């Protein structure tokens with residue numbers, strides 16, 4: 248269990264209750280197993296049985312419920328398809344497909360490719376398993392800076408993140424099976440039809456909205472019947488559950504009323520019209536996180552043709568020196584450097600930082616860049632690591648209210664709420680850090696007749712001050728002085744927050760190698776707010792967010808904007824454009840949507856890294872299938888589009904290898920097997936590589 252400072256005591260005391268998902272666990276919880284405080288249900292049940300018999304002194308009949316629960320649990324543990332995937336002990340020498348990275352896209356791919364029984368699939372993941380804590384929606388911020396986070400930080404740049412330690416933004420990324428889907432806030436947003444039509448117009452046939460819409464539906468299991476009945480847009484019966492949050496405060500509905508007051512429609516933001524206000528849809532199942540590992544990989548865990556190797560840090564894609572074909576992967580596991588070979592394809596799904604990083608380490612990237620750090624060139628592809636896009640919002644836009652209705656962490660996390668979570672699958676712990684409602688609106692820079700809004704509001708019934716200055720401050724990397732000066736007076740007070748998020752940034756960042764040492768983190772340049780249009784749009788978004796607090800719907804709660812001037816902007820007059828221009832560069836908040844670093848494009852585009860079939864230009868047998876391939880970031884949170892990319896990517900692979908007319912030379916697989924030099928690199932000096940300093 249991840250025990251975190253502020254919540255440590257509370258979480259530990261209810262540790263045995265913070266599990267869910269099986270009837271056995273619920274039976275055990277109701278039977279009072281929680282009292283033992285164990286983190287594992289098995290341990291809790293065993294302890295309960297011992298306590299009941301030895302301490303309480305009840306007879307054999309009285310322990311039957313515990314016994315049944317224990318048997319159910321242990322059977323469940325071994326055979327239930329919803330349980331964690333097996334971590335294969337020994338990786339074989341060759342597989343048909345080797346997938347690098349078991350994150351959002353990688354788990355989808357592993358599940359879909361292993362549907363073909365005669366394909367052997369290996370999924371390599373640097374991190375380990377999910378935990379009971381990562382399941383709990385309210386606690387996701389506790390995972391930042393934990394072992395499940397790569398803990399990336401950007402290079403210091405003067406344009407943004409000035410309130411953060413060393414002026415570096417914290418780029419949380421999941422290092423766990425399920426990847427960032429295990430740490431994210433589970434918001435299910437597909438983007439705008441124009442995003443995908445634009446991808447197609449860039450020269451990517453097959454990626455228009457009408458062509459990708461079936462893949463959204465394919466994954467989805469929409470649990471809200473009012474949304475599900477719209478079958479053009481929503482799917483049911485797919486592996487990935489989408490549900491409304493079981494817990495809302497009165498602030499969520501009020502926010503929607505405020506939207507109506509401002510002249511907007513209440514919409515299904517994943518349906519016909521994006522512009523408007525609506526309740527968030529979440530990737531939750533019965534109030535718990537529905538990560539892609541749980542939704543896609545767990546049901547496939549008993550397939551004999553799928554191997555999942557955890558704690559396997561990939562260091563390089565192996566290529567044939569003559570043909571440049573990707574032949575396999577080098578990785579470190581248990582302190583040993585190993586090779587594994589792919590007889591059909593190697594697939595990079597290591598995310599928008601990991602995938603370009605590995606390409607560059609493998610000699611695929613800008614020739615001069617690679618020469619700078621001494622990596623031998625395999626394929627000159629200048630676009631690798633370029634075109635980095637992210638959504639940024641502005642932090643700290645909070646409104647004090649007069650009623651005790653918001654998510655104040657010390658009030659919300661206790662034994663009662665833990666019981667509600669474990670037994671009735673609702674209550675405040677099912678709230679995704681207070682996120683309740685969303686708005687897609689137009690600033691004056693957008694064409695309002697277009698239904699392609701340029702601004703998003705993320706409305707929360709909490710803010711940076713709601714946890715006593717522990718988790719949000721830590722996750723965002725704010726300096727103590729900044730927090731102290733701006734928020735300490737109102738810490739733990741009832742508030743609601745609005746994060747105005749700019750939807751179509753024009754600034755582009757990039758990633759470059761710090762070293763050829765594969766364990767050294769790459770250098771990350773965000774370049775946020777380097778384009779003047781981005782400054783204008785974000786500033787107007789902040790102004791609109793502050794104006795929302797003035798609507799009658801929000802004033803009912805006594806809403807008043809917390810207007811304490813930021814230390815570095817004090818010299819400017821409050822509420823002027825100059826003040827806001829200063830503000831947005833201080834508390835710049837990533838929404839963790841890094842993307843675009845191995846973009847898809849036609850052969851005529853010199854910056855394209857993959858073709859519309861997601862194959863890496865110039866390196867046969869290698870694809871990238873994750874957030875990296877987006878040519879332009881989508882108009883909303885990007886997780887649903889990444890899963891769609893995983894679904895479509897799997898189909899592209901199946902189309903190639905299973906359609907007789909398009910299949911590569913029939914004997915290819917065996918030719919490949921013969922020609923690969925399958926050696927194990929025991930002699931390689933793993934110990935010489937320094938561990939990364941985040």
Ligand SMILES: Cc1cc2nc3c(=O)[nH]c(=O)nc-3n(C[C@H](O)[C@H](O)[C@H](O)COP(=O)(O)OP(=O)(O)OC[C@H]3O[C@@H](n4cnc5c(N)ncnc54)[C@H](O)[C@@H]3O)c2cc1C
Pocket residue numbers: 347348349350351352353371372373374419420421422423424425426427428430431432433434435436559560561562596597598599601602605838839840841873874875883884885886887889
């Ligand atoms: C804190 C946070 C909150 C977010 N909230 C939302 C949200 O509410 N809604 C939304 O739509 N989006 C959200 N996102 C974004 C979304 O989750 C990501 O865009 C998406 O998960 C990315 O998927 P991916 O497959 O590209 O990469 P990831 O899911 O990050 O997967 C990459 C995987 O590759 C592994 N890996 C990397 N390098 C190596 C290596 N060398 N060897 C082996 N394995 C490796 C990683 O450990 C990881 O498991 C959030 C992201 C974060 C971090």
